[in-house]
Amino acid sequence: MLANYGYKDGSGDYFITIDTGKCDGCGDCISACPNGVLEIVENEFDPLEGGQIAAVSEEHRKKIKYSCAPCKPTSGREKLPCISACEPNAITHSW
Numbered sequence: 001m002l003a004n005y006g007y008k009d010g011s012g013d014y015f016i017t018i019d020t021g022k023c024d025g026c027g028d029c030i031s032a033c034p035n036g037v038l039e040i041v042e043n044e045f046d047p048l049e050g051g052q053i054a055a056v057s058e059e060h061r062k063k064i065k066y067s068c069a070p071c072k073p074t075s076g077r078e079k080l081p082c083i084s085a086c087e088p089n090a091i092t093h094s095w
């Protein structure tokens, strides 16, 4: 399933989505993230699958716009570090 973390405000939508079916809990996105936005948690979304998956840490869920600001692409074509690091393509961002 798709786990959405984030919010909308007057300036836009700020969501990070983790596809819990694709995420294998490898942790590569955590190493790639300069701001500690992501963490590994127990997979409570797919009880039959179990295991561990990436999630946005509680601390950052209400301030993703600011937490992720340093990674904002300058050319519009650069991939975000967390997305580049994720081989199974389990992470998407709404911006």
Ligand code: SF4
Residues within 6 Å of the ligand: 032, 033, 034, 035, 036, 037, 038, 067, 068, 069, 070, 071, 080, 081, 082, 083
């Ligand atoms: S965009 Fe940057 S700060 Fe935000 S989760 Fe990805 S790597 Fe971390």
Ligand code: SF4
Residues within 6 Å of the ligand: 018, 022, 023, 024, 025, 026, 027, 028, 029, 030, 053, 054, 085, 086, 087, 088, 089, 090, 091
């Ligand atoms: S890099 Fe991708 S597969 Fe690995 S933990 Fe992060 S989201 Fe999951």
